[in-house]
Amino acid sequence: MFTSQQLIYLIVVGLFPIGTQAAIAQSTANIPTPTNSSKSQQIMFKPPPSKGQPKSTSSAGSRGDLQCPQDATSTALSNQPPLIPLVPSDSNFGLTTAEHPTFLVYLPPTSAKQVILSLIAEDNQVYSQTFIPIKGEPGIISLKSVDSTPPLEVGKNYQWAVVLVCNEKPGPNDPVVTSWVRRVALPQLENYQKVDLKQANAYSQQGIWYDAVITLARIRNTQPDNQAVANIWTNFLKSVGLDAIATQPLRLEK
Template sequence: MARENKYLFPRKLLVILWLISLSSIPIGITPSMGQVTFRPPKAQAPKKSIGGASRDASTCGADMSATIQASVTPLLPKTNIGLTVAERPTIFVYVPQTNAKTALFALQDERGKQSYQRILHLSKKPGVIEIKLPSSVSALKIGQNYQWSLVMICTEELEPDSPWVSGWIRRVESHRNFNNQPTVQLASKLANMGIWYDSLATLAELKRTQPNNPTITTSWQELLRSVDLSALAEVPLTN
């Protein structure tokens, strides 16, 4: 009996230590849950659309040595179109350091009918700006394409060679009830479904509220790298 107890105690100890180690792991968390990788849908930008960007920001007197990337760049997949389930999605654009103080943002439907237009005030520092469509804008219609554009105002008025970018949005119907509370898990689900604008917006909101959270920072970088925007993965949000 003494010999049996001699070997039984270490076994019990191993079991206890194993249970303690499990208790330190958050329930329901797996290593892959924080990963945010975009899975491209089959959606393509309309064939009649023009290119997504113009000449670089040196047209506005940018300090090229101080910028990570010279061109105004839409945060979009290579297809230049992104899906959304939101009635009024948020658009993200990288703006390099430039002398331009303002830019013109416009939104129109596929037929060219303008839905929204406003002047944006730009930060003096390079970074990613986010453009939120206000409640006064009519909700995007499900299944329809919309084109947005951002034109840098280098002088007092628009010029033919002003730097600009454009991109497309298609609103799709959501067949899932997503939790409105932004989480990395929500961003991951949206990215996996190919819902670009909403996945990016979810992570952007998390970055604003938790700027020092390494998981959120890594998730933002992973999402941008998954669509070949590695050069902008560590660029800050400027508004």
């Protein structure tokens, strides 16, 4: 019998095409500086109704198998959280309005040089897969499929998986975490293309997780010395059970 990690591996790695391009995160240029109102503002995520979620949303992997074998004896890893997808811990599921959503993952210190981001439809067909280079530094990174891959269809659920490639080629024992996403139609939000705290809060109140968290992450990433924004970001992650990585550094692509 296969373990859940090996089963995910067989699905997402066995069908990888040769020469997949590296993903490029969405631009964070021209993000406005938060106003003074952020000093007292808090943004808490409001989960959407559970209707329409996949039957099972459990994630593959556990702390013991979420690091590369060659890193297992590293003292740098001993006090670090394992590989963790940024998604509400009670559901392991989230909504997005994006055709090609950006996912966030906490990456522990690692000797690995790349990860693989895969999207899998509910019928277990691989929807897209992208090799993405990493630097191996601990922190929260952004992952996104290249725009040439098929866009997510509105109303459908997809499992996304991140495989940490421990050697030159993927192997069946490589660490893997999985989560779920469903694309929904864009709600009627004022200035939805503007990246600011008001927009992040609007997404949060409508239960659109991936859009809310990436909006906040981009603001936090461009305002590293703004303590008010840091507090908003930390409390936002804690509100969905991500306490273990709430204060970890952001290492988003510029």
